[in-house]
Amino acid sequence: METLFIILFILIFLLLLFGMYIHSILLFVGILGLVLLEGPGYIVNFLQSDPFIRTASYSLTTVPLYVLMAQFIVRAGVVEDLYSFVYNISRGRSGILGILTVLAGGMLGAVSGSSNASAGAFGQVSVPQLVKRGYNDGLAGATAAVAGSLSAVIPPSIILILWGVATETPIGAMFIGSVVPGIVMMLTIIVIMLFLLQKNNKKKNEEVAFTKEELPISRSIIALTLTGLIVFIVFYGIFAGIFTPTEAGAVGALSSFIVALILGKVNMKTLSDSFADTVKLTSMILMIMIGAQIFGRFVSVSLLPRKIIELLSTLIEYPILILIILSIIYFLLFMFIEGAAVIIMTAPIVLPLIVEMGVDKIWFGVVVGILCTIGLLTPPVGLSVYAVAGVSRISSEKIFKYTLLYSLLIALVVIGLAIAFPGIITYLPSQM
Amino acid sequence: VSNETGSTTSEGNGSNDSESSNDSGSDSEEAINLRLNAGLSGEDANTLAFTTPWMETVEDETKVTFDAFFSEELVPMGEEIRALQDGTIDVAAPILPTYNPDLYPLSDVAMLPLKSSDALIAAKAFADLISSDVELQDGKTFTDLEYGQHGMKALPVQPVSQYTIGAVDQELKTAESLQNLQLRTGGRAHEIFVQELGSSSVSMPWSEEFEALSRGALDGTVRSVVDYKPYGFDEMLTNSIEGLSIGHFPLVWLMTEEKWDGLPEDIQKVMEDAAYELAESTVKRDAFDESVEQAKADGIQFTPYDELDQDAKDLIEQASLRTWEIWIESKESEGLPGLETAILWRDLIIKNGGEVFDSMMELE
Amino acid sequence: MSDNFSKIYQFFIYIKKLGMLVSGFAVFIMMFYICLDVLFRNIEGSISLYAYEITSNYFMPLIVFPAMAFAFEKGMMPRIDFIIGKSKNIKFQLFVSICLIILEIVLMLLLIFYGFQYFLTSVDSGLAFTAGGTNYPLWPVILLVPISFSLVLIEMVFLLIKNIASKKPSFVVIEDKK
Numbered sequence: 001m002e003t004l005f006i007i008l009f010i011l012i013f014l015l016l017l018f019g020m021y022i023h024s025i026l027l028f029v030g031i032l033g034l035v036l037l038e039g040p041g042y043i044v045n046f047l048q049s050d051p052f053i054r055t056a057s058y059s060l061t062t063v064p065l066y067v068l069m070a071q072f073i074v075r076a077g078v079v080e081d082l083y084s085f086v087y088n089i090s091r092g093r094s095g096i097l098g099i100l101t102v103l104a105g106g107m108l109g110a111v112s113g114s115s116n117a118s119a120g121a122f123g124q125v126s127v128p129q130l131v132k133r134g135y136n137d138g139l140a141g142a143t144a145a146v147a148g149s150l151s152a153v154i155p156p157s158i159i160l161i162l163w164g165v166a167t168e169t170p171i172g173a174m175f176i177g178s179v180v181p182g183i184v185m186m187l188t189i190i191v192i193m194l195f196l197l198q199k200n201n202k203k204k205n206e207e208v209a210f211t212k213e214e215l216p217i218s219r220s221i222i223a224l225t226l227t228g229l230i231v232f233i234v235f236y237g238i239f240a241g242i243f244t245p246t247e248a249g250a251v252g253a254l255s256s257f258i259v260a261l262i263l264g265k266v267n268m269k270t271l272s273d274s275f276a277d278t279v280k281l282t283s284m285i286l287m288i289m290i291g292a293q294i295f296g297r298f299v300s301v302s303l304l305p306r307k308i309i310e311l312l313s314t315l316i317e318y319p320i321l322i323l324i325i326l327s328i329i330y331f332l333l334f335m336f337i338e339g340a341a342v343i344i345m346t347a348p349i350v351l352p353l354i355v356e357m358g359v360d361k362i363w364f365g366v367v368v369g370i371l372c373t374i375g376l377l378t379p380p381v382g383l384s385v386y387a388v389a390g391v392s393r394i395s396s397e398k399i400f401k402y403t404l405l406y407s408l409l410i411a412l413v414v415i416g417l418a419i420a421f422p423g424i425i426t427y428l429p430s431q432m
Numbered sequence: 433v434s435n436e437t438g439s440t441t442s443e444g445n446g447s448n449d450s451e452s453s454n455d456s457g458s459d460s461e462e463a464i465n466l467r468l469n470a471g472l473s474g475e476d477a478n479t480l481a482f483t484t485p486w487m488e489t490v491e492d493e494t495k496v497t498f499d500a501f502f503s504e505e506l507v508p509m510g511e512e513i514r515a516l517q518d519g520t521i522d523v524a525a526p527i528l529p530t531y532n533p534d535l536y537p538l539s540d541v542a543m544l545p546l547k548s549s550d551a552l553i554a555a556k557a558f559a560d561l562i563s564s565d566v567e568l569q570d571g572k573t574f575t576d577l578e579y580g581q582h583g584m585k586a587l588p589v590q591p592v593s594q595y596t597i598g599a600v601d602q603e604l605k606t607a608e609s610l611q612n613l614q615l616r617t618g619g620r621a622h623e624i625f626v627q628e629l630g631s632s633s634v635s636m637p638w639s640e641e642f643e644a645l646s647r648g649a650l651d652g653t654v655r656s657v658v659d660y661k662p663y664g665f666d667e668m669l670t671n672s673i674e675g676l677s678i679g680h681f682p683l684v685w686l687m688t689e690e691k692w693d694g695l696p697e698d699i700q701k702v703m704e705d706a707a708y709e710l711a712e713s714t715v716k717r718d719a720f721d722e723s724v725e726q727a728k729a730d731g732i733q734f735t736p737y738d739e740l741d742q743d744a745k746d747l748i749e750q751a752s753l754r755t756w757e758i759w760i761e762s763k764e765s766e767g768l769p770g771l772e773t774a775i776l777w778r779d780l781i782i783k784n785g786g787e788v789f790d791s792m793m794e795l796e
Numbered sequence: 797m798s799d800n801f802s803k804i805y806q807f808f809i810y811i812k813k814l815g816m817l818v819s820g821f822a823v824f825i826m827m828f829y830i831c832l833d834v835l836f837r838n839i840e841g842s843i844s845l846y847a848y849e850i851t852s853n854y855f856m857p858l859i860v861f862p863a864m865a866f867a868f869e870k871g872m873m874p875r876i877d878f879i880i881g882k883s884k885n886i887k888f889q890l891f892v893s894i895c896l897i898i899l900e901i902v903l904m905l906l907l908i909f910y911g912f913q914y915f916l917t918s919v920d921s922g923l924a925f926t927a928g929g930t931n932y933p934l935w936p937v938i939l940l941v942p943i944s945f946s947l948v949l950i951e952m953v954f955l956l957i958k959n960i961a962s963k964k965p966s967f968v969v970i971e972d973k974k
């Protein structure tokens with residue numbers, strides 16, 4: 001059993017090194033593992049229905065819809081104008097543009113529950129603007145991916161809802177508990193980004209001279225008004241209870257379509273290009289999810305997570321040690337397995353351990369949520385990065401180089417702070 | 433497709449290694465390891481009331497051990513029959529038949545609105561329904577028609593406690609107060625009921641329901657009070673009706689007849705007895721009472737059914753009766769014994785202490 | 797590469813583009829469909845479009861599967877380019893890429909075979925989802941699965957031929973001219 005795992009693990013690394021498609025690695029190793037564990041008959045059921053069932057999901061509608069929204073916004077030209085506007089008033093400090101992107105990520109996070117959808121949207125909207133104004137490809141892509149990832153930490157968050165129901169942890173309390181860590185995470189991201197940007201500019205060894213970009217006042221007004229209108233419609237609609245965050249994807253896409261229509265930017269070519277970019281990204285994300293599903297089935301059937309965590313419970317006298325080890329285990333699981341699957345396969349086994357140690361369930365749920373978000377940024381299964389890479393045509397390795405650093409530092413800072421000062425998560429919910 | 437998701441307590445670790453379940457022999461001295469799948473979470477009230485104690489009894493009294501998988505970790509809801517046939521799993525406990533009316537068209541009879549009932553009444557009535565020898569159509573019983581035709585052995589699981597209406601910032605008292613609401617429903621029978629009340633029925637997965645309720649995209653939900661806390665609705669709902677029973681959500685235990693027949697008789701007997709004995713368990717009813725107390729303590733205001741305005745009571749009775757009629761009609765039009773099934777269920781509910789509205793007694 | 801190869805592949809490009817357009821229109825229509833559902837829901841006493849059931853069971857598969865081969869053609873599927881990209885030994889690179897493409901073909905054959913079995917089961921057992929008391933059949937969308945993976949399979953066969961013929965490793969049949 002243990003040898004099987006070691007062999008499969010080496011196989012994953014070899015296939016990664018040889019450059020096999022990510023979805024194929026997951027699919028291949030998942031099938032191989034299931035066949036070796038249970039015999040060839042055991043894969044039949046999964047291979048028959050998992051591709052269809054994984055796809056037939058309501059919450060995944062946000063992926064194509066948010067990306068389509070971004071397509072229309074970008075093709076309407078308002079984003080270009082908006083970035084020019086900020087670039088001009090900040091007198092060419094490109095750091096401000098990055099900060100703006102991260103803050104926009106936090107804002108989008110308040111209406112979107114899915115990191116992948118948000119990352120796809122940011123890859124479309126922000127990356128070309130950042131690259132144009134002095135960011136290298138990898139850093140621009142990484143900034144979009146981390147900005148998008150805030151959607152899974154700042155409430156609402158699909159992943160926290162899932163954890164809440166799996167472990168009977170109050171969802172509202174976790175939402176409130178994740179507000180401060182969300183802000184801490186945002187600040188951490190900004191600091192790391194500014195640092196990387198500076199290092200990057202030094203390496204280029206040239207000051208990018210500021211030249212005011214051509215932008216008539218009327219166009220700034222139009223850009224600000226129309227973007228503001230889309231943001232207003234989406235925010236107002238959600239907070240006034242007219243539609244849900246998932247439905248907001250459709251309403252936002254329609255609003256941006258109408259804006260593009262008003263600005264006369266819609267024709268058969270733009271429509272066809274928007275469709276192409278949207279659906280090829282959606283198909284790619286789903287293909288990886290299908291592979292991840294089969295791989296997850298193998299990990300489930302192997303009962304490996306159960307065994308590891310049972311082993312951990314022998315350390316019950318050292319709760320801090322257990323929490324640190326658990327964080328590392330989750331970090332690794334989220335690296336290789338899709339987030340929801342990790343939660344479903346571990347929640348039942350981790351929960352009794354957490355309860356036995358007397359750890360606050362709300363605290364732990366928020367920590368897992370953050371680790372899950374980070375997992376969307378790490379290779380090999382980093383869906384947010386693939387979403388950005390897919391729409392921006394920047395290679396995923398270039399982005400991973402930065403997001404890997406981001407995720408390690410976010411884990412260290414945010415999770416470290418949460419372990420050292422649990423109050424940053426538990427204080428607000430306790431005031432409810 | 434997947435409506436509920438959650439997790440497990442650490443059962444299912446009884447086996448030392450995951451030896452294939454296919455080598456379960458017929459000799460009851462031999463250890464048998466079965467893979468059990470539940471669509472619901474391991475912390476779910478239904479799991480705690482049925483799956484966990486049922487597994488414990490079987491593990492205690494036989495050589496059977498279980499590897500349990502919850503929250504669709506192994507098999508998505510609606511896929512259980514294929515998974516059982518393919519041997520992906522050995523036992524499904526429970527499945528949620530109302531999510532697949534294409535496979536189990538009659539099972540949502542349990543969701544038809546009643547006048548009053550509780551979890552225990554429903555559990556006993558449902559156990560009676562599963563073991564009933566009343567021939568509904570072509571000499572076939574309810575269990576033959578619903579589960580036997582798929583080659584499945586079925587055992588009863590206690591249905592979910594009685595459903596009621598929960599609303600946000602809406603006192604439920606008059607007929608008007610029950611109308612023009614947007615209510616989430618989780619099945620066809622409740623959809624008809626809500627529409628007959630004069631409100632809109634909305635369907636969405638629970639993960640959306642939480643956001644929709646908290647932002648006001650929904651005015652309320654048709655659920656049992658036991659669901660309020662686990663799904664986080666206790667923080668949003670403000671009003672509910674007590675002493676009303678808009679039916680029960682049915683759950684069923686399944687295994688292929690082939691696999692079942694391969695089990696030694698003494699094990700079959702333990703499994704069967706454990707399921708039927710759990711139908712007498714008061715765990716679900718107690719959990720319901722506790723949930724109501726908790727909800728009251730959390731500030732949810734319950735209007736007792738008897739204190740509703742007369743026009744509200746009339747509206748509920750009328751809507752309930754119409755739900756039965758429409759349900760029966762639609763089943764009959766599909767060539768199913770809708771009327772016979774409804775009457776059988778009605779009589780079993782009454783036999784076990786529940787009440788239906790007088791007008792429903794006239795259904796013949 | 798021979799003219800015939802190019803001609804046949806050009807025709808195949810056309811097919812994949814058609815698939816992309818089907819998926820694209822599905823997203824576009826889904827956008828309107830969900831918005832209409834929101835609109836109707838917010839108008840008193842109105843009809844439901846069952847957006848939850850229809851979008852998850854019909855729209856999502858229609859969005860994902862027809863465009864699948866198009867996504868492969870455009871080199872969307874991520875892979876990490878360590879050895880193939882970095883190694884100086886072209887022969888070794890070519891050998892590895894041919895192995896990977898063959899493995900991909902085998903995986904696609906499995907997905908097609910079992911996907912088709914699932915389609916047969918869905919026809920056989922009348923697999924359906926329910927909205928408003930009506931059963932909607934699932935077989936038409938389940939059929940999309942083996943069809944779309946067949947298109948991917950064809951794409952992989954073209955890729956294999958190209959790799960063998962051109963003696964240079966590649967993961968897209970037509971290189972992106974940036």
Ligand code: NA
Pocket residue numbers: 108109110111112113114150151152153154155156157
């Ligand atoms: Na969010």
Ligand code: NA
Pocket residue numbers: 334335336337374375376377378379380381382383
């Ligand atoms: Na990852």
